[in-house]
Amino acid sequence: MKSKGPSHLRSIFAHIVLVILSFMCLFFFYILFVNATRSHADLQKGFSALPGNYFLENLKNVANDGTFPMFRGIINSLVVSGCSAAICTYFSALTAYGLYAYNFKCKKVAFTFIMAILVMPTQVTAMGFLRLVTNMGMYDSLLPLIIPSIASPAVFYFMYSYLQSSLPLSLVEAARIDGSGEFRTFNQIVIPIMKPAIAVQAIFTFVGSWNNYFVPALVIQSKDKMTVPILIATLRGADYMNFDMGKIYTMILVAIVPIILVYLFLSKYIIAGVTLGGVKE
Numbered sequence: 582m583k584s585k586g587p588s589h590l591r592s593i594f595a596h597i598v599l600v601i602l603s604f605m606c607l608f609f610f611y612i613l614f615v616n617a618t619r620s621h622a623d624l625q626k627g628f629s630a631l632p633g634n635y636f637l638e639n640l641k642n643v644a645n646d647g648t649f650p651m652f653r654g655i656i657n658s659l660v661v662s663g664c665s666a667a668i669c670t671y672f673s674a675l676t677a678y679g680l681y682a683y684n685f686k687c688k689k690v691a692f693t694f695i696m697a698i699l700v701m702p703t704q705v706t707a708m709g710f711l712r713l714v715t716n717m718g719m720y721d722s723l724l725p726l727i728i729p730s731i732a733s734p735a736v737f738y739f740m741y742s743y744l745q746s747s748l749p750l751s752l753v754e755a756a757r758i759d760g761s762g763e764f765r766t767f768n769q770i771v772i773p774i775m776k777p778a779i780a781v782q783a784i785f786t787f788v789g790s791w792n793n794y795f796v797p798a799l800v801i802q803s804k805d806k807m808t809v810p811i812l813i814a815t816l817r818g819a820d821y822m823n824f825d826m827g828k829i830y831t832m833i834l835v836a837i838v839p840i841i842l843v844y845l846f847l848s849k850y851i852i853a854g855v856t857l858g859g860v861k862e
Contacts (some may be wrong), residue, residue: 603764616830625805638833650835651832653805654812659839661723661808662790665730666783670740673782674775676766677740683751692741697736709801711806714800719843721802734802736782780850787843791836809836 616624619633643651680692711723714725747773756766794810801807807815813832 611835613830613834617827617834619827619830621825621827624830635827636831637829639825640824640835643828643832643835645681646828649812649815650805650807651812651835654809654837655839657806658791658808658836661726662787662839664727667789668727668785669730669733669736669786670779670783673733673736673771674740674779675767676737677744678771681744681748682750692755695734695737698732699738701792704797707795710796711799720800721806722800722829723806725800726790726793726797726808730786731795733786736786739782740775740778745773747778748774777850780847784844788840791840 582835601635615629615632617639618636619629620635620638623629623633623635642737643649676695680688693819710725710729711720714720719725752770756770761770791808792810792816793808797808797811798814809832813829813836
C-alpha cells in the first residue's frame with residue numbers, strides 16, 4: 582500500500598495557499614466596509630480594523646445630498662449595464678453562430694476583420710466617436726453607452742471558441758431537416774447550449790460597463806444622467822472644506838452591491854461552462 586504522506590502534504594499546502602489568497606482578496610472588501618461605517622473625523626485618524634457606527638449616517642448624508650443623485654446614478658448604471666450585457670451577449674453569440682455554422686466566400690475575411698478590431702483601443706477612436714454621437718443627436722444621453730455594446734470582438738471570439746467545443750454541426754443540420762427556421766434554431770437550440778458562456782460574458786460585460794468611466798465622462802454632462810463612476814469622481818472632487826471620506830466609502834460600498842448580486846446569481850454557470858467546455862463530441 583502506497584504512503585499518502587506526500588499527497589496529504591500537497592493538499593494541506595494547497596489549502597493554505599487558497600486561504601491566504603482568499604484572505605488577500607476579501608480583506609480589501611472588509612476594509613471598504615469598515616471605512617464606510619466610520620465618520621470623516623475617524624478616517625482622518627488612520628487605519629482601524631473594527632467597524633464604526635456611522636454607516637446609516639453616511640448613507641443618509643449621501644442620499645439626502647441634493648447635489649449628488651446617488652440613487653438616480655445607480656438606476657442609470659443598472660440600465661446601461663443590464664442593456665449592454667443583454668445585447669452584447671446575444672448579438673455576439675448570433676455573430677459567432679453565423680460564422681461557425683455557415684460557409685460563405687468571405688468567412689475568413691470577416692473573422693480576420695473582427696479580430697483586427699479587437700486590438701484597437703477605445704481611446705484611438707474617441708474623438709471620432711464623440712463627433713458621430715453629437716451629429717446623431719445622442720450627446721448627453723445613455724444611448725451611446727448602450728448601443729456600441731452590440732459589437733464586441735472579445736465576446737464574439739469567446740462565443741466562437743465555445744461553439745467550436747460545444748455545438749456539433751450535426752445538431753444544427755438535424756434541426757434544419759426537421760423544418761426549423763434559422764432564428765428558431767438559434768434561439769431554441771443554440772442559446773440553451775451556450776447558456777454557460779452567455780452567463781460568463783454577461784458577468785464580465787456587466788462589470789465592465791458598470792465600472793466604465795472613460796465613455797460616460799466623454800458624452801454625459803447632466804447630473805441626472807451620470808453613472809456611478811462619474812458620480813463617485815464628482816464626489817471625490819468636491820470642495821475640500823465639504824469633503825467627506827465617509828460618504829465616498831459608503832457610495833463605493835453601495836455601488837459594488839449590484840455587481841456582487843449579479844455575480845452570485847450567474848456564478849453557477851461559470852462552473853457549468855468549464856464542465857461543458859471540456860466535453861468533446
